[in-house]
Amino acid sequence: MILPVAIVGCGYWGPNLIRNFFASPHFRVAAVVDKDPARLEAIRSIYPSLPTSSDFASALAPEIKLVVLATPPETHHPMGLAALNAGKHLLVEKPMALSSAHCRELNDLAAQKDLKILVDHTFLFNPAVEYIKSFISSGDLGELRYLDSTRINLGLFQEKINVVWDLAPHDFSIVDYLLDEKPSSVSAIGAGHLNKDVENLAYVTFKYPSGMICHFNFNWLSPVKVRKTLLGGSKKMILFDDTEPTEKLRIYDHGVERKPDQLKYSLLVDYRTGDIVIPKLPQVEALKKLVDHVYRSLSGSAATHIGGDAGERIVRLLEAAQSSMAAGGIPVALG
Numbered sequence: 001m002i003l004p005v006a007i008v009g010c011g012y013w014g015p016n017l018i019r020n021f022f023a024s025p026h027f028r029v030a031a032v033v034d035k036d037p038a039r040l041e042a043i044r045s046i047y048p049s050l051p052t053s054s055d056f057a058s059a060l061a062p063e064i065k066l067v068v069l070a071t072p073p074e075t076h077h078p079m080g081l082a083a084l085n086a087g088k089h090l091l092v093e094k095p096m097a098l099s100s101a102h103c104r105e106l107n108d109l110a111a112q113k114d115l116k117i118l119v120d121h122t123f124l125f126n127p128a129v130e131y132i133k134s135f136i137s138s139g140d141l142g143e144l145r146y147l148d149s150t151r152i153n154l155g156l157f158q159e160k161i162n163v164v165w166d167l168a169p170h171d172f173s174i175v176d177y178l179l180d181e182k183p184s185s186v187s188a189i190g191a192g193h194l195n196k197d198v199e200n201l202a203y204v205t206f207k208y209p210s211g212m213i214c215h216f217n218f219n220w221l222s223p224v225k226v227r228k229t230l231l232g233g234s235k236k237m238i239l240f241d242d243t244e245p246t247e248k249l250r251i252y253d254h255g256v257e258r259k260p261d262q263l264k265y266s267l268l269v270d271y272r273t274g275d276i277v278i279p280k281l282p283q284v285e286a287l288k289k290l291v292d293h294v295y296r297s298l299s300g301s302a303a304t305h306i307g308g309d310a311g312e313r314i315v316r317l318l319e320a321a322q323s324s325m326a327a328g329g330i331p332v333a334l335g
């Protein structure tokens, strides 16, 4: 079965989706849509055979089975509703929508029409993240204690969404996927240096019932690009550096243990510094794996971890971070 797909939005990210859907044996790119004729011209110069249109209605033609939305976040809700109402499955870019109420509406409509929504949480298909997931599941990391993530660069300033809504969907979807438990509270502070209403840096903290803590640093105003996540367990610790071309993961057999016979003023802990292992990871583009997964999910041969329910959970976390920032960093409890 080959599924006809329409891809809407050919700005920065859309061309990556077009490339992977075009290369997939499971899909046929039946329409490429963008309201900007210059973007369509750019796509035609690479793929002369692809039908392009500036009219969103072309994405809703009867033969189309899947609509992919790579348009700005504020369009995901109205265009997603239109696609579902036209009987199409939906692959929507992160963030799924700009409110959890809008996510709920999309999910309810999809359920009512027996259609699927998938959200492009690309990092869940990153081989390093998949490796960490299986490492945690094997118990080799031990009890999870903290995750500390830095995602900073000289970013493209956006007018309609702040740095949290732009960058945090990546990290929030990673922790949502990696950890079995869900956060009990979210606190965040941020600052908008060019526009006080649009934060260009933010520090966000999740607290968990077990005592696990996650901290995130997001910044569009950094002179250097850093993509580092540190995950600390009671047995081992992992450093994930996504800017490294090949050696993205380092597993440290390091830790500290409390001495059983503590004297009040003596050293309280023993340090363990063992081997550092750099696992060999498959060199596969995450988006290619995501496109394969979309096919398996739509054809019923795989359950999905990037469904509309996951998209809605991530948007709830974004909303909680936004509320906490607006309240000066007060923790927002999650139900």
Ligand SMILES: NC(=O)c1ccc[n+]([C@@H]2O[C@H](COP(=O)([O-])OP(=O)(O)OC[C@H]3O[C@@H](n4cnc5c(N)ncnc54)[C@H](O)[C@@H]3O)[C@@H](O)[C@H]2O)c1
Residues within 6 Å of the ligand: 008, 009, 010, 011, 012, 013, 014, 033, 034, 035, 036, 039, 056, 069, 070, 071, 072, 073, 075, 093, 094, 095, 120, 121, 122, 166
């Ligand atoms: N998964 C990832 O790693 C990743 C990376 C970057 C961006 N994104 C997401 O992809 C989406 C798009 O981001 P971008 O950086 O490509 O934005 P962009 O502004 O570069 O591109 C958006 C495109 O959508 C077109 N567009 C806007 N409204 C439209 C409409 N009503 N009809 C047709 N075309 C329309 C614009 O002309 C533009 O070409 C966002 O949701 C963003 O968060 C995801």
